[in-house]
Amino acid sequence: MVDHPPQTDQRSFLRRRSIPLLAVVTLASIFAAAYYAGQTHALRQAAAGADQQANPLGVKLPTLDATAAVSSEKFSMATGFISDRAEGLFVLDHNSGLLQCSVMYPRLGKFLGLFVVNVHDALGSGKGAEYMMTTGLVDMPSSNNNPLASSVVYVLNTTTGTYACYYIPFNRTLMNSNQPQQGNMVLLATGSADPVVDRDALR
Secondary structure (H helix, E strand, C coil), X not given: CCCCCHHHHHHHHHXXXXXXXXXXXXXXXXXXXXXXXXXXXXXXXXXXXXXXXXXXXXXXXXXXXXXXXXXXXXXXXXXXXXXXXXXXXXXXXXXXXXXXXXXXXXXXXXXXXXXXXXXXXXXXXXXXCCEEEEEEECCCCCCCCCCCCCEEEEEEECCCCEEEEEECCCCXXXXXXXXXXXXXXXXXXXXXXXXXXCHHHHC
């Protein structure tokens, strides 16, 4: 009988033990990968289900475009869309009545459009007059001879309750060619927040 050296026996023992150990590690890795893949799939299905509940018809909704307005004692400020690519910054000086619309040219990153009007002409300039201002979108006919911006601006004299609406004669062709432009805002309409009711007309 031949005696095997103890070192050879130890190697064969380690080989016999390492094979089941490797099999266990491999199986554990496969189970872990399958578990995490299943969890990821379940999370994706849950997210898709939540989206479907929030939008059951599957309609893709447009992004929300917003304008902003703020007033202080001396100034009012608002933003409004001038075109599909440009935005206007409206600033009203309460003391002088000067309303300015500065238009940012997006390709140049500069204010190259300027439109002005004095709101005192339409709303009066009484002592201590205070104002509020906001913008709105319009879809009025526009042409090369009569260019119009996409927004109008509304100004309210909070002392008297009278308000005015102005449009901006903005020329998109000049903006596309990076040429500056300036002009006067045009009074579109006026009204009163406290109208006198004509009772005879209601009968």
